[in-house]
Each structure stands twice: as structure tokens, then as C-alpha cells.
Amino acid sequence: MSIQFHKETFRGDYSFHNSERAIKRFPFPFDKDSYMYAVNMEQHRGGPADSIYEKRFDVDEHYISEMDDRAMVLADDPLRCQSLPHMTLAGWDLLELIMVSKSEDYPDLFELHRNGDQWRWINKPLGIDDSFTFMDETTLPYGPMEYITRQTQGDFCVLDQRDDNLWMDAGMVTTQADWSLDFDIGMNFFEWHAPVPLAHEKGIFVRALKFLLNIQQGAPARRLNWTMTVNPLLDTSPENYHKWGIQKTTLTPENIAAKQHLRVELQTFFRLPRSNALVFPIRCYLCAFQDLMTVPKWGRRLHRVIRDLPVELATYKGFIDNRPMMLDYLSQFDDGQPTSLGIWPDLDTEPPLKSA
Amino acid sequence: MSGAEKIAVRVTDITPLNELVTRFRFEPVNGGLLPTFSGGAHTVVEMRDGDITRMNPYSLMSDPFDRSAYTISVRRDDEGRGGSKFMHTRVKVGDEMIVSNPVNLFSLDLRAKKHLMIAGGIGITPFLAQIKQLDRAHGNWELHYACRSEALGSYVDYLTTTHPNDVSVYYDDQGQAIDLDSLLDGQPLGTHIYVCGPKGMIEWVRGKAAEMGWPREAVHYEEFLAPQPGKPFEVKLAISNKVIQVGEQESLLEAIERAGVDAPYLCRGGACGQCETNVVQAEGEILHRDHWLEDDEKASDTKIMPCVSRFEGKTLVLDR
Numbered sequence: 026m027s028i029q030f031h032k033e034t035f036r037g038d039y040s041f042h043n044s045e046r047a048i049k050r051f052p053f054p055f056d057k058d059s060y061m062y063a064v065n066m067e068q069h070r071g072g073p074a075d076s077i078y079e080k081r082f083d084v085d086e087h088y089i090s091e092m093d094d095r096a097m098v099l100a101d102d103p104l105r106c107q108s109l110p111h112m113t114l115a116g117w118d119l120l121e122l123i124m125v126s127k128s129e130d131y132p133d134l135f136e137l138h139r140n141g142d143q144w145r146w147i148n149k150p151l152g153i154d155d156s157f158t159f160m161d162e163t164t165l166p167y168g169p170m171e172y173i174t175r176q177t178q179g180d181f182c183v184l185d186q187r188d189d190n191l192w193m194d195a196g197m198v199t200t201q202a203d204w205s206l207d208f209d210i211g212m213n214f215f216e217w218h219a220p221v222p223l224a225h226e227k228g229i230f231v232r233a234l235k236f237l238l239n240i241q242q243g244a245p246a247r248r249l250n251w252t253m254t255v256n257p258l259l260d261t262s263p264e265n266y267h268k269w270g271i272q273k274t275t276l277t278p279e280n281i282a283a284k285q286h287l288r289v290e291l292q293t294f295f296r297l298p299r300s301n302a303l304v305f306p307i308r309c310y311l312c313a314f315q316d317l318m319t320v321p322k323w324g325r326r327l328h329r330v331i332r333d334l335p336v337e338l339a340t341y342k343g344f345i346d347n348r349p350m351m352l353d354y355l356s357q358f359d360d361g362q363p364t365s366l367g368i369w370p371d372l373d374t375e376p377p378l379k380s381a
Numbered sequence: 382m383s384g385a386e387k388i389a390v391r392v393t394d395i396t397p398l399n400e401l402v403t404r405f406r407f408e409p410v411n412g413g414l415l416p417t418f419s420g421g422a423h424t425v426v427e428m429r430d431g432d433i434t435r436m437n438p439y440s441l442m443s444d445p446f447d448r449s450a451y452t453i454s455v456r457r458d459d460e461g462r463g464g465s466k467f468m469h470t471r472v473k474v475g476d477e478m479i480v481s482n483p484v485n486l487f488s489l490d491l492r493a494k495k496h497l498m499i500a501g502g503i504g505i506t507p508f509l510a511q512i513k514q515l516d517r518a519h520g521n522w523e524l525h526y527a528c529r530s531e532a533l534g535s536y537v538d539y540l541t542t543t544h545p546n547d548v549s550v551y552y553d554d555q556g557q558a559i560d561l562d563s564l565l566d567g568q569p570l571g572t573h574i575y576v577c578g579p580k581g582m583i584e585w586v587r588g589k590a591a592e593m594g595w596p597r598e599a600v601h602y603e604e605f606l607a608p609q610p611g612k613p614f615e616v617k618l619a620i621s622n623k624v625i626q627v628g629e630q631e632s633l634l635e636a637i638e639r640a641g642v643d644a645p646y647l648c649r650g651g652a653c654g655q656c657e658t659n660v661v662q663a664e665g666e667i668l669h670r671d672h673w674l675e676d677d678e679k680a681s682d683t684k685i686m687p688c689v690s691r692f693e694g695k696t697l698v699l700d701r
Contacts, residue, residue, distance in 0.1 A: 299419055
């Protein structure tokens with residue numbers, strides 16, 4: 026299915042919108058009617074046709090506009106993209122991984138022609154056709170990580186692996202849920218996760234690190250994470266909190282359906298072969314409450330999850346003040362009927378909303 | 382769960398280097414390219430010997446950027462369980478074998494200003510790949526290589542010919558030894574040490590470096606333990622509800638796999654921690670042989686690394 030790329034914005038007039046197809050394939054993150062942290066990892070080896078799990082790097086209708094937004098963020102704040110000197114090799118690993126994956130998974134959109142270390146990369150949606158020498162930085166307009174991540178949706182953390190730990194030593198981070206690469210650069214896994222409540226006590230991070238250190242070449246993994254965002258903002262960074270934080274106070278019962286978005290991150294993990302580093306792509310998907318409510322199962326479930334979420338998590342995720350208003354809205358879509366297990370919409374089998 | 386897909390390869394060359402060491406070259410059966418890897422990585426080679434499947438890790442020694450083939454060097458261990466002997470005596474050019482995707486537990490620290498490599502015997506193999514990787518990036522390295530004798534000095538000629546200024550060789554039988562005190566004393570700031578060889582050598586280098594105040598993070602080592610044979614024993618697997626027998630010449634992990642129970646692993650040499658298994662009940666003595674568990678964990682007998690450790694006694698029940 027060919028993709029119709031939208032021309033839309035994630036700032037100012039917020040013209041971002043999801044097509045019906047995008048809503049159906051939205052990665053709803055709750056597999057049951059409640060939520061708590063878990064090491065919810067699984068292998069990243071494809072998934073149902075047209076789901077966001079199908080390809081190694083999902084390309085969707087927001088691709089071009091997301092790349093435009095990234096360029097604007099970088100123009101304002103170059104520190105969103107950093108790579109410590111020893112991470113250049115990992116940058117080439119990442120460039121190769123993405124170019125090979127996209128050209129194989131989307132041959133109509135991307136082409137990679139390799140003749141030894143002479144490479145030609147064609148990115149049709151963005152109108153790019155570059156020839157360069159693999160592993161020779163002077164032949165690309167940017168460093169390898171910056172070059173390829175200006176052309177790939179989602180944030181990228183490139184983690185060095187040493188001393189039985191992972192280190193945030195490179196990244197491209199412009200669509201983040203309120204954390205800062207510039208602050209975290211050089212930190213290890215426990216340091217950059219220090220602000221997360223409850224999970225440390227549950228031993229989540231010790232187990233997660235053990236899992237990640239053992240991710241093998243050829244065996245990538247994935248998980249979903251989520252938060253809430255008012256207005257379809259990609260850039261909810263601490264650096265720009267003064268611009269977007271205040272927008273949380275503009276929510277009203279009249280506009281919540283359109284303004285409040287569930288923000289879901291598809292997090293994947295790939296071992297990089299030449300550097301033995303780990304790349305951690307964090308792909309952000311946004312969906313307005315009113316669009317989510319078109320799926321009866323998701324309507325029922327989202328109400329129950331938000332209602333029962335521990336106060337610490339609602340606070341950490343930044344929506345504790347708006348939770349009562351959210352619940353007033355969401356409760357209209359919860360008729361008390363049971364829900365099927367798993368994240369999929371199950372539109373053919375789940376009953377429509379019973380009106381009160 | 383044992384991770385990534387395995388790779389079917391064909392043995393395309395077997396070269397005996399000396400009395401003990403033989404080199405094997407593997408090319409992909411399907412004619413394609415093998416995954417690239419980083420210097421220091423190993424592959425796990427599966428050896429089908431009748432009903433027994435042995436899986437031994439071997440360091441990849443070829444150029445990490447050469448995707449047409451992998452090469453390994455195998456030292457014959459006549460005391461071992463027969464994996465290396467199988468490679469030496471049963472494997473022929475043209476045979477098909479199965480190898481794993483590369484796994485690196487002995488990676489270069491790319492922040493290092495200089496890489497100081499210390500090898501003993503067959504411990505030379507990971508350095509051969511690391512040197513190729515560093516040469517391509519114009520890295521600064523120096524190798525000190527101790528061998529038993531000239532006759533057993535695998536790759537000495539190659540190394541001293543291609544890198545005469547960066548390689549020093551020491552022969553035990555000629556009374557030559559690495560002068561570790563002065564070697565570690567004169568290094569530039571930002572140097573990292575890598576040591577691969579017999580247990581005694583690793584402990585010697587780590588101990589000396591610690592004594593001289595080297596940061597722990599700047600000293601890297603790799604020692605794969607080959608699983609040692611031992612008395613047969615019986616194990617109950619609680620989750621899969623099976624009772625299995627571990628033979629004299631097989632490891633507990635191999636016996637678990639033979640019973641059709643999928644168990645995680647990476648290194649199969651007691652180093653990576655992936656196969657760590659909870660002990661439900663142990664009446665007897667667990668023979669801990671790994672580098673992974675802490676001493677208090679070993680003493681408590683609540684965990685076992687089935688790739689190298691064994692059991693002697695009445696009952697062992699595992700959470701697997």
C-alpha cells in the first residue's frame with residue numbers, strides 16, 4: 026500500500042492528524058485493563074501486516090512532516106544531536122542498519138546501491154540522492170548518525186556498552202517525552218533512569234539492563250512505553266518546557282477530545298555489529314482521544330487504566346492535574362463490558378459501546 | 382530462548398598450524414555474506430557427534446570487515462570433553478556446520494588512546510581480529526604475546542612480519558617472560574589493557590594492574606572456560622516437569638537442550654550470565670565453575686550456571 030504523506034505541523038496551528046488507517050494501526054499500549062511497569066520486552070521480528078511492528082523502521086504518513094519538524098528543532102538547538110568522539114563507528118553501523126532495512130522493507134521509497142565502499146542512497150520521499158564512501162565522513166554532508174537520523178522518524182539513543190553497563194554517548198533526540206540528551210549525555214543506564222518512580226524498587230532496571238546487555242546481533246527486541254501530551258507536540262523537551270508545559274492548562278471539557286493525545290513510544294533495540302554498541306530508537310506516535318474512542322475496546326480500557334493508575338505514575342507522566350477532566354471524558358466510553366486481552370483493536374469481535 | 386537465527390556454513394579450508402592448533406574457514410552455505418562483527422567477538426560452533434550436539438565458543442580471528450568467511454583457530458584439548466578433538470579429527474573440508482551470530486564479550490573500548498594487548502597461547506585469536514579493526518581505523522596498539530615455544534607459536538610469523546614494531550613475542554622454553562612492571566609503568570594516560578590467555582596469566586595481569594593503580598574499567602579480559610567432564614548426575618526440571626540425566630562428557634546445559642527444553646545462553650563458557658538458572662532444591666554439592674555468580678551467590682546454592690557447573694549429590698531441582 027503506497028503511503029499518502031501528509032503536509033502538517035506539530036506546532037503553531039497543529040494541523041497534525043491521523044487518517045483512519047493510522048488510527049487502526051496506532052500502537053495502543055495497554056494489553057489489559059491496568060498498567061504497571063514491567064520488563065515487557067519481545068523480539069522485534071515483524072508483526073501483523075500493516076502494523077507498526079511489521080517493518081524494522083516503520084515509515085508512515087507523517088514521515089515528511091516529522092523530518093521537517095526535526096530540522097526546525099535542530100536549527101534552534103543543535104545540542105539535540107550529539108555524538109562523543111568514540112561513537113562515530115557506531116554512527117556508521119546505524120547508517121548501514123537503517124539504509125539496508127529501509128531499502129529492503131520499502132523498495133518503492135528507498136534504494137541503496139553498494140559497490141564495495143562506494144554507496145549511493147536514494148530517499149524518494151525527501152528527494153535525496155547522495156553518493157558517498159562508506160566509513161569516510163568527509164563524503165557526507167553530516168556525520169553518519171546525524172545524516173541518517175535526519176531522514177528517519179523517531180529519536181535515536183546510541184549506547185556504548187562497557188563495564189557491564191550502557192552509556193548514553195550519542196543520540197538524535199528531538200521528539201522526546203520530557204528528557205534531555207544534553208543533560209543525559211555520558212550517563213550510564215542507572216543514572217539516566219534515576220528520575221523514574223517505583224521501577225527501581227521493583228528491580229525493573231537491573232533486569233532490563235541484564236536483558237539489554239545480552240541483545241545479540243540479528244535478534245533485535247522491542248517494547249512500548251507511553252505518556253500524555255496536550256496538543257500534538259513532537260518536541261516536549263525540558264529545554265522547551267516554558268513553551269509547551271503551559272499548554273497543559275489550556276485543556277477544557279470542550280476541547281479535551283481533540284487536544285489531549287495519548288503519546289506512545291515504540292522502543293526498539295538493535296545490536297550494532299562493528300562497534301558492539303546498542304542503538305535504541307524511540308519512535309513517537311500520537312493519537313487524539315477522540316480518535317482513540319472510535320475503537321470501543323480502547324475506549325473502555327483507557328478509562329480503566331487512567332482511573333486506576335498510581336498517583337506517582339500520573340505525576341511522573343505529567344497529567345495528575347488533568348486526570349479528573351480526562352476521566353470525566355473517558356468514562357462516557359466505558360460501559361463496563363469486559364475487554365479482550367492484547368493491544369489490538371479487535372473491531373470485528375468486540376461489541377460496540379452500549380449507550381447508557 | 383536462544384536468540385538469533387543460526388547460520389549454516391561450509392568448511393572450505395582446514396590448515397594445521399602446529400602440533401596443537403588448527404585453523405578452520407567457514408563460508409555461508411547459501412553463498413551470501415556473513416554478518417559483520419567487532420574485534421573480540423566469538424561464534425558458537427555446533428558439532429553433531431552422533432546423538433550428542435556439542436556447542437563450543439571460538440573467537441573469530443578473521444578481518445571483521447570481510448563478510449565472505451569466518452575463521453577460527455582451535456587448540457586440541459586432549460583432557461576436555463571432546464569438542465576440540467572432534468574439530469581436529471572429524472571435521473573435513475566440504476562439511477556443513479552451524480554457527481551462531483557473532484557475540485562480543487571482549488570488545489575494544491573505543492575511548493582508549495592506546496590498546497595494550499597481552500596474549501597467552503591460543504588467547505591470541507581475538508587479538509588478530511581486533512588488530513585488523515584497529516589498523517583500518519589507524520588505532521594505536523601494541524601486542525605482547527607469550528607462547529610455550531617457537532614450534533607452538535601460532536601466527537607469530539604473520540604478526541612479526543606484518544607489524545614488526547608493534548609485536549613482542551616471548552617463548553617460555555627460552556626463559557623469556559613479559560616484564561609486566563615496566564610494561565605497565567610506561568604507558569600513556571588513556572591506555573586500556575586487554576588480556577586473553579590462561580587463567581594464571583589473566584590473574585597476574587589484573588593483579589599487577591590493580592596494584593599499580595590502573596582503573597578497573599581500563600583492564601579487559603576474556604577467559605572462556607571449557608565445560609569440564611565429571612561424574613554423571615540427575616536433575617529435575619521443575620517448570621518443564623522432566624527428569625534428565627547429565628552424562629560424564631556433557632554439560633548440564635547440553636543435557637537440558639537434549640531434553641528439548643529451550644534454555645538461554647550466549648557464551649557457554651561461564652562468563653556472560655545469560656544461562657543463570659534458579660535452584661529450587663539442592664541436596665548435595667553444586668560444583669560452581671563460572672566467573673559470573675558472586676561468591677555469596679555460589680555459597681547460597683540458589684543459582685547455577687549450567688553451561689559449566691555440575692552437581693554431585695542426591696537431588697537437584699532447577700527452575701527451568
